[in-house]
Amino acid sequence: MKITKLFLLTAALTLFLCGMAMAQGDSQNHNVTVTLGEVAKIGINGGNVTLTFNTGGTTPGDLPIPVTDATTDLRWTSNVASGLTRKITAALEADYVTGIVLKITVGAPATGTTTGASAGQITLSTTDQDAFTGITNEHCKDAALSYEVSLTAMVEPNGGEMHQVTYTLTDDA
Numbered sequence: 001m002k003i004t005k006l007f008l009l010t011a012a013l014t015l016f017l018c019g020m021a022m023a024q025g026d027s028q029n030h031n032v033t034v035t036l037g038e039v040a041k042i043g044i045n046g047g048n049v050t051l052t053f054n055t056g057g058t059t060p061g062d063l064p065i066p067v068t069d070a071t072t073d074l075r076w077t078s079n080v081a082s083g084l085t086r087k088i089t090a091a092l093e094a095d096y097v098t099g100i101v102l103k104i105t106v107g108a109p110a111t112g113t114t115t116g117a118s119a120g121q122i123t124l125s126t127t128d129q130d131a132f133t134g135i136t137n138e139h140c141k142d143a144a145l146s147y148e149v150s151l152t153a154m155v156e157p158n159g160g161e162m163h164q165v166t167y168t169l170t171d172d173a
Helices: 001-025
Strands: 041-043 067-078 086-092 100-113 129-135 138-151 166-170
Touching: 041 138, 041 166, 067 086, 067 100, 067 129, 067 166, 086 100, 100 129
Parallel strands: none
Antiparallel strands: 041 067, 067 138, 086 129, 086 166, 100 138
16 A cells, blocks of 8 residues: 555656646757948939030020939938948039039938938039938938039030039048
8 A cells, every 4th residue: 555655656746747847848049149240332323414504595694594403313321330420422523614513412311211411402523522411320212312503604515514423421520
């Protein structure tokens, strides 16, 4: 009888301990590290821009009316360490003849998130100028590029004076 009780007690204890072991389950874990390097990418959506003065509508004694174009847009992706910012600068590779003035405006992005701000309309030259500043961790699309060409004096007729505009996403100084 003592053996039966001992057997039953052992069996009950074994079942109880097995039940506890099953309730606790068996698990394993490990760490997962996600790394993202620095990203600084900029692009232009749309083709080349041609600005042609409508000389037929010029009033005698006046300069031709300025011409505008907003058919292209700027896009960028940026991430920076806390406390740092980036900016977009714009410059011409060479100046237009004296009398031709090209201005640009980088508008607020329509898609994505932005922490930066447009510098408004700037007059382009061969010197880098801030066009959009205060960029931190963001991805932006459809920031309208608006071009405006005007004359400060009459110039000789030309067959189309073309110069390259370079936009650069750079660390803010």
